[in-house]
Amino acid sequence: MLDLGWTELLLIGIVALIVVGPKDLPVMFRTLGRYTARLRAMARDFTRAMEEAADESGVKDVAKDLRKATSPKAMGLDKLKSATNFDDFDPFGDDDDDAPKPAAPKTAEMTEERAETARKIQASAAAAATKRHEADAAAKAAAETPAPETDSAETPAGPPKA
Incomplete structure (x- = not known):
């Protein structure tokens, strides 16, 4: 339809005021309103007809049949749409009873194996630490004990005297 803004309407009003005059302006607008109402009523009657x-010709029935024929449900597209919906993706499907089910993760067994391995590592580290402490203590004890004194008479200090 016509796309008139406020500025265009104001300009038309000012021109109409100058051309028609202030006395006949309300009569002109009333007449224009009547013609506009008649045009709208005619458009409404035409649409209704x-x-x-x-x-009467059955166009609505044909359109309804076409809508049914092209509906996603009638064409099986609703199943296709649900099959391509990856939000609730189930690779084996709920209705496949003979489909192989995925094996449950063996995390409990793996956790026990890891705990046993950790205990073995701790035990061997503790044994190695104990051996090292014993070796350090033996070395320290050997360093603190004085060397045995040798008898000077038995060992000649120099060449034999004649």
Whole structure:
């Protein structure tokens, strides 16, 4: 339809005020309103007549049948859409009873194996630490004990005297 803004309407009003005059301006607007109402009523009647003619000729029934024929449900597209919906993706499907089910993770067994391995590592580390402490203590004890004194008479200090 016509796309008139406020500025265009204001300009038309000012021109109409100058051309028609302030005395006849309300009469002109009233007449314009009546013609506009008649045009709208005629457009409404035309639309209603076209809809009635379409109803009589069965166009609505044909359109309804076309909508049914092209509906996603009738064509099986609703199953396709649900199959491609990856939000609730189930690779084996709920209705496949003979489909192989995925094996449950063996995390409990793996956890026990890891705990046993950790205990073995701790035991061997503790044994190695104990051996090292014993070796350090033996070395320290050997360093603190004085060396045995040798008898000077038995060992000649120099060449034999003649």
